[in-house]
Amino acid sequence: MLISPAYAQAAAAPGGDMFVSILPLVLIFVVFYFLLIRPQQAKAKQQRQLIDNLKKGDQVLTSGGIIGKVTRVEDEKTIMVEIAQGVVVKVARATISDIVNKPVPANTSNDNAAKTGQKTAGGLFGRLFKK
Template sequence: MFATPAFAQAAGGGAASAVTSFLPLILIFGIMYFLLIRPQQKKMKEHRAMVEALRKGDSVLTQGGIIGKVTRVKEDGEIEVEIAEGVKVRVLKATIAQVINRTEAAAA
């Protein structure tokens, strides 16, 4: 019964309006990738390399705040850390936050 101006405007548009409507979303995703996702992936890669390079004699800091010396590295993702004279605990490699003092590799 009543004709509105909205019906008359619906016929226009096309591919150009679809691209311009998605352009802000694409830009937001690009910014989020470079500011959040990429640095986090880089940090994870560095942590994984640090954990894989652990060896006997390294002083480490766990995520729980315990500082100790690595006495044994196991293959199943665990290490043994001596936190005091004669006190050794088993710790998952993934929970190592930082290597404080790294031992030098033996000359071949």
């Protein structure tokens, strides 16, 4: 006989396959959240705090690369920045990318190591392997 008989097989369980197929998508979303979204939110929060804490006398760097000293905080959107003696420009607060003259903490491990002549282990691998 050339044709073989077809036998009925039991149906597969419907619930388990759907969970297994969705699991990789959920894992990819979790990885993206912790590697991309969460650090970006933290950076945006830090930038908002930096802009909110601007005060007269701060030396700032704009996103255009101009360095100047804050002479007056006008409102929540603009500040006046002196970029040269007698040259004051109005700048949007959102364009401030950094405060140049940040106060440095007095006791840091790198300062102590530099004073005592010890080498510090830099980077991730230096801390892991303690060279």
